[in-house]
Amino acid sequence: MLRRLVGGLAAAALALSAAGCGGSAGDGKQSVTLWMYPLSTNDQSVNQTFWSGVEQGFEKAHPDIDVKVEIQPWENREEKLTTALASGKGPDLVLMIPDQVPQFARTRSLQPVDDALGGPREDFQPGAISGSTYEGKLYLAPLYQTATLPAYNKKVLAEIGVTEAPKTWDEVLSWVPKLSAKGYQTLDYTAATDASLNGSYYLTLWQSGGRVFAPDGKSVAFNSPEGEKALKILVDIYKQGGIPKSQLTAQGDASTGPMAKGKVALNNAMSVPFLKNLQKLWGADNVMVGPPLSNGKQGVSFGLPGGLALASAAKDPKAAKEFLRYVTGSEVLAGLSKAFGYFPPRKSVPVPDDPVMKQYEPYLSTMFAGEVQPASRQVMSVLAPHIQAALKGDKSPRQALDDAAKEANELIARTG
Template sequence: MKLRLLAGVSALVAVAGLSACSSSGSDDGDPGSGGKTAIDVWLMRDSVSDAFQKEFEKGFEAAHPDIDVRVQVQEWDGIGEKVTAALASNDAPDVIETGNTQVAQLAQSGGLLDLSDKVDELGGKDWLKGLAEPGAWDGKQYGIPYYAANRVVIYRKDLFAKAGVDASAIKTREQWIAATRKLNKGAEQGIYLPGQNWYTLAGFVWDEGGDLATKSGDTWKGTLDTPEALRGMEFYQRLQALGKGPKDSDEAQPPQAEVMAKGQVAQVVSTPGGANVVLQNNPALKGKLGFFPIPGKTAATPGAVFIGGSDLVVPTVSQHHDAAYTFIKELTGDAWQKKLAVAMSYVPNKTTLASAVSGDPGAAAMAVGAPVGHATPNTPGWAAVEAKNPIKDYMTAVLAGGDPAREAKKASEAITSAMNSGS
């Protein structure tokens, strides 16, 4: 997913008429590449830097002199339609980076190669579940986890010190509430949390053992009205009330990083990249921003988070399955994952690699929560939910004084209708 905003994925047009292929496809040399097998790779804007791309291509081709890699950087805007068209053509790239929650729609169409037989070889037992699970569809693995990002708490070190609050001591949600109340005595806002930050709500719901929707047989059902999900909303309500965030908009309206930059806001919930936006708007805060993982219900487990990020997939129509897999194996392997994480401040695709970002405060905070991260319900029908997003309306209604149980039931019914009509 697009990491800077971790935005929801737009609905993709279904691709029909594509037949599945075996992952043992043959690779013929490309005469235009001196007898090498030339593979085309689509990577998304900002997934790698120019320097990392050059380093990887040089290292990869030195290790695999029979493969010529041709990387094309794609823009996020309009990528859904572009990938759909590519999969339906006979001229698709050999490897595509796609948002982790997009894989189900692409796989359902028959447009992606089944890579289930490669999971063990790729160290799949250590993959982040929030990347691996949405990369699977109907019991088969189509998307190979590439990198991840998730929300953390960005805080003002100066305001915490002034209030006598030690961020490193905040390990539970109740400690977070207590600290935020204390911060309110000296800051304009102890926390800025807009009313429709539904990804943050989802984390609290997962903490309580609930979910946004569950599947029974072939039918999905919205579950915001369960006792577990209602407890998650109750905590969100308590935390949101400790700031002055609007009840009827999300973190982009107004941009919460700009709000933090302008005033005495002690905390926001964001991906670490939000700190860069704060500094762009207020350079005087350089050195004053810190990060800590979203706290959990108990100190033993960090708070659940929504995992955004990307998987790598191979189109069935690719003529170079073996070379494409070799590329994926290298880029998602331990050596290059460590380098990518350091270069781009991402969370590596495996829980065993978290130490690679120990020197990056923002990425290190993300890495703490990533192992308990989740993705949205793994079904093409979820795109229909995000198109209208009744979760946002539900949150605003509750924060404005509506009965939580009644509003949750309405939202759950809307989710059920959207998921099953959009499947």
């Protein structure tokens, strides 16, 4: 039975009640409860219709298992989920993204799902598998994949005689003085300290062959030659007027900011929804998508998988894994992609027949979900002010990264 839970105390009580958990359904059937979150925020009925169909399809094939999909609100998600899993009375399955996994895996609130995929592991996109893996074990059964790519304003680039998307950051750097002379911004970038680094400095770092963390996760690695090389790109663009001073502290908004107003040449991590918005603003003929930029390492862009995690307290993990195999099967994944506009995490599942998504399709294998580490969010908060300081010229790139690394390593040592 599909149920929509609303916010507030009533929802929290329902979520934590024994009736909302897996186990016996009271009629001899096994019961599996899934906490799902709206994948479509524009039309709630799409969520209801899709998951109701999934329930019915699964229960028809597995009449001895009763599935309950409870559509939760996004508001206060972290707090509710932490409380529910800690109590042992939460859902059997829950939608998560990669950076949520470490905190729950470390407290043994989740169990691995390596044996619960609906197809061969090699059929899943490499980024979907790596992003769903923590300490060598698969903790998410991938449901969907997001993707970003560089997007360019063809009209702006025509002003400096550029007609094709670049492949390297060196090509972009050669544009900066020409664009600045004509009053254009080169890169849509924000250095606001509360902004995510995944689509900004981290992406440039990965494209330079660097890493945020050491392989064992016990220290940071961004203060490497590759990390310095990545930061120098951003500093050089800023110094030559390719990033305005206002964007050092303001949150970027690809839908309403300078990029949307047609004054910027490039955004390095444009998602499909934002690209479609640009097409409306500029006209589809003025928008160009390019391959991931390289600064020493080919083929890296940012894209997250979303997947289902299995609670350690699940009353019937065997039934829950049977449901995971069903929803990660080709038929359900194809339906999900079509209903919500996400990319399928499996190579054999066709990308929806959407002209923008088709432009991204050749690069799905390059999507990287980032580095899964328990302190990843806190480390990002430590690093961001130092990136900002380097752009402002208050520190050299080397000093900024070394200072940030010292703080971040102390943080990791404290938090274990």
